[in-house]
Amino acid sequence: MNTYISLKKSFNDKDLLKMSLTHRSWVNEHKNTRRSNERLEFLGDAILEFVVSDKIYAEFTNKEEGFLTALRARIVNTVNLADLAKELQLGDYIFLSKGEEDSGGRLNQSLLADTVEAVIGAIYLDKGLDICKKFIEKHLLSDLDNISHETLKDPKSLFQEEVQAKGYATPKYHVIKEIGPDHNKIFTIQVSVDGKEYGVGTGKSKNEAAQNAAKDALSKSL
Template sequence: MNQLQSLFSNNNLLVQALTHKSWVNEHKGQRESNERLEFLGDAVLELIVSAEIYRRFPDKPEGYLTALRASLVNTQHLAGVAAKLDVGERLFLSKGEEATGGRRNKSLLADTVEAIIGALYLDQGLEACKKLIREYLITDIAEKVKTPLKDAKSMLQELVQNRRLKAPIYKVIKSIGPDHAKTFTVEVEIDGKAVASAAGTNKAEASQKAAKMALLQLTKK
């Protein structure tokens, strides 16, 4: 019995969590894909990680906690968890997806980890998910805290990529004041919609502030 199987009582849920939509399309819907489980697992993962870092860092402000959470649930980090659990070798993929390197696709692997968490929640409940996440996902939280967190624009870029949205676009929508002391207002647009805006003494500062506001908006959804 492998690591993943040992976590589950209902093996059918694990099989579904490992089933990519390409396999379902190729096998004419013989089995449900892992997309719904991924949706559930994403919510469970965010709840557990949010609660864990809230508890561990009582003196940190919201912006710091948001940045730390993003660094723990991003594609790169979740793909690393997939490697620890040997997820890639156990995926059910179509021949086409297999041929294009699906078993090493970080985005696909990260999505599958979320699906596994969703399946585990249905099978064993929240406590089992907490145990899995603490053991495999936030074991290096101390190192994460020591490492400078990414700037807001980089984190926002990563977040929208994870959610398969169009890249953020930053626009200066207002500039006031004399040339030597201007204030710029920058708006960040995602998928054609204005998400947030902020002002700063230069365009770079305003863009970073707008990205931070956008992060707060998107992670509340």
């Protein structure tokens, strides 16, 4: 199993890996030392989505956009990324403030998932896209064939799981527009979490519009 120790040995720039494991709470307690991992997380999130999207687009040439979106969400989500962090034993090496540590930060799924994204960003900067792609494929795409044959959950279910994994309130769906006659209405629905809008979708039924709103939300970062 590829643990943190073997990952560290493979890095040319050890300080870059250390930064990827540095939570902002630690930086707040250790001023003028190094940056938090938030910039690396931003980069890693984009690379992860690109690599997974590219892979499933190439693999499933006969599938429509809805299937690809659901499959990507099935692969790239907080629970999966947190599980990978545990597999790599990253939780033991994250730099946290005392308060964050005392509150269970090393087991926090959202924090662990964010750390994985930061590590992916660091791998990209240290080794380039090809090696980073191999890392993602090994740890998140090796079982792609089996995952694709599972019953994929609808976007609303996937978005709710993602929201709950991050500890937020249940998503709320609101009709914000209805146009057309009763027999041929088009609905527009907005989905929000804790009062913040995350997605908008339209459809010929409220359910279709809500599913499309959730799909829109899944394409954005919580």
